[in-house]
Amino acid sequence: xxxxxxxxxxxxxxxxxxxxxxxxxLTRRGVIDPSVYPLNSREKDDHNHVPGMIDLxxxxxxxxxxxxxxxxxxxxxxxALIDHARQASGPVIFSxxxxxxxxxxxxxxxxxxxxxxxxxxxxxxxxxxxxxxxSWAQHVRNGNIETLESYxxxxxxxRAQMATLETRPDHAFWRSYAYGHLVRRxxxxxxxxxxxxxxxxxxxxxxxxxxxxAATGLTDVLPADPPRISDAKANASLSLDQSLxxxxxxxxxxxxxxxRRWTRREHRxxxxxxxxxxxxxxxxxxxxxxxxxxxxxxxxxxxxxxSVTGVETVGDLADLTATPxxxxxxxxxxxxxxDTVGRGLLGMQAMHATSDESVDS
Numbered sequence: 001x002x003x004x005x006x007x008x009x010x011x012x013x014x015x016x017x018x019x020x021x022x023x024x025x026l027t028r029r030g031v032i033d034p035s036v037y038p039l040n041s042r043e044k045d046d047h048n049h050v051p052g053m054i055d056l057x058x059x060x061x062x063x064x065x066x067x068x069x070x071x072x073x074x075x076x077x078x079x080a081l082i083d084h085a086r087q088a089s090g091p092v093i094f095s096x097x098x099x100x101x102x103x104x105x106x107x108x109x110x111x112x113x114x115x116x117x118x119x120x121x122x123x124x125x126x127x128x129x130x131x132x133x134x135s136w137a138q139h140v141r142n143g144n145i146e147t148l149e150s151y152x153x154x155x156x157x158x159r160a161q162m163a164t165l166e167t168r169p170d171h172a173f174w175r176s177y178a179y180g181h182l183v184r185r186x187x188x189x190x191x192x193x194x195x196x197x198x199x200x201x202x203x204x205x206x207x208x209x210x211x212x213x214a215a216t217g218l219t220d221v222l223p224a225d226p227p228r229i230s231d232a233k234a235n236a237s238l239s240l241d242q243s244l245x246x247x248x249x250x251x252x253x254x255x256x257x258x259x260r261r262w263t264r265r266e267h268r269x270x271x272x273x274x275x276x277x278x279x280x281x282x283x284x285x286x287x288x289x290x291x292x293x294x295x296x297x298x299x300x301x302x303x304x305x306x307s308v309t310g311v312e313t314v315g316d317l318a319d320l321t322a323t324p325x326x327x328x329x330x331x332x333x334x335x336x337x338x339d340t341v342g343r344g345l346l347g348m349q350a351m352h353a354t355s356d357e358s359v360d361s
Contacts, residue, residue: 002088005117006216007110007191010097011176013134014124015198015208018229020048020095022209025227035088036221037095038081052081053096056113062106063098064172078113085114091218092117100182101172103165107189121191122215124208125179126198128302129295129324133285135173137243141267143260145250148243152291159298179320180305187309195306197315200322211314240328241283241336242275245344274347275340283336286325295324 010016023037024047039045056078057063085092099110100123111119136151146154158171165175176182183193196215199207209226213219238246246267253263277283287295303320306313328336 001114002085002090002092002117004091004120005085005114006091006093006120006122006218007099008093008095008097008122008124008212008216009099009186010095010124011100011182012097012138013131014097014126015212016095016097016124017047018208019124019212021229022226023093023095025229026223029227031223031227032221033090035084036091036218037093038084049081049094049096050098052077053094053099053110056081057099057102057106057109060106060109062102062109064101064169082113085117091221093216093218100176103169103175104185104188107186107191111189111191119191120217121186121193122212123179123182123186123193123195124198124212124215125195125306125320127200127299127320127322127324128177129287129292129299130200130322131177132287132295133240133325137238137240137285140243140247140250141238141264143250143253143263143267145247145254147247148285149288152288156291156294159294177302178305179302180309183306183309183311193311195311195313195315197313197317197319199315200319214314215312238271239277239283239336239340240285240333241277241340242271243285244333244337245275245341246270270344270348273344273350275344276347277336277340277343283328283332283340284325286327288327292324292326296321 008016008019023032024039026032027034027037027039038049039047054063055076059078081094099106102110132152132155133148136146136148139146139151155173158174161168161171162174162178162181165171165178165181174181175185179195183195186193194215194217196208196211199211202208206226210224213222213224216222249266249270250263253266299321303317306320307317
């Protein structure tokens with residue numbers, strides 16, 4: 001069994017994909033040994049270990065999933081990760097941001113699966129005011145139809161029910177982003193926990209990588225400087241106008257009886273073929289002004305709660321209290337959305353024209 005396992009659990013939208021892509025690139029280049037960050041754990045190359053960890057947790061009904069999500073998993077992906085850890089002689093890094101949403105019983109399930117290895121859980125943390133719009137965009141990209149306002153209202157209602165984090169499976173958001181609770185949960189499960197904050201005003205894009213390396217404690221295994229990762233590979237959030245266009249598409253698709261798998265596939269086609277914001281004037285997401293005060297209070301409360309845990313932290317807790325960005329005006333949204341949808345329609349038209357030409361030839 002691996003002497004030590006570093007489990008990076010994110011959560012989502014806390015530089016997780018960027019860090020995963022760095023690890024993939026370093027592995028493929030031979031900078032780090034392939035046993036450290038396994039890329040082929042289920043006869044398919046993955047940039048992270050979400051499938052295997054979800055496979056492990058869903059076996060025990062310990063991860064909240066939508067009805068049509070991950071139903072193809074059959075236990076093999078989980079077994080592959082466990083087998084890899086058993087065969088490794090040095091340290092192993094697993095990265096699976098979805099694991100942050102599990103409850104205490106799920107955390108204990110993960111720790112037990114890799115016993116007797118020493119487990120260090122690395123949590124990357126970002127201010128919730130910056131997470132919420134990006135989280136909504138990902139929610140929409142997954143085929144859902146809630147507007148940003150309704151999504152934020154739901155998170156606000158859940159915030160008033162923090163005592164139910166362990167009893168309500170559907171309260172996954174705050175199980176992931178109430179960082180003090182997250183630390184205590186994994187400590188209670190038996191893990192050592194380290195937090196690395198996402199720089200709130202990054203002047204050096206390499207800083208997040210350096211914080212992550214320090215948090216893992218694997219400074220003798222991981223290089224001090226990261227490889228260059230393109231924005232496309234780093235899973236940068238969609239701009240607000242792209243998200244609004246996709247949200248409207250989701251509503252129409254659902255009304256037409258299409259399932260989320262079909263809807264997500266069409267998203268990818270649209271994003272490849274023209275659904276692009278003006279790169280010079282992309283509409284940035286933000287928090288509506290009437291929610292700035294409660295969101296800022298959540299950030300201060302969570303940073304204070306995290307401080308009370310005494311958890312080892314790489315970075316500055318002040319990173320978690322950055323002022324939320326303002327939401328754009330209605331006029332800005334209409335202008336940007338009109339432009340983005342127009343680009344998308346032209347792109348799809350060009351795609352179909354190319355397809356027709358290849359059929360004719």
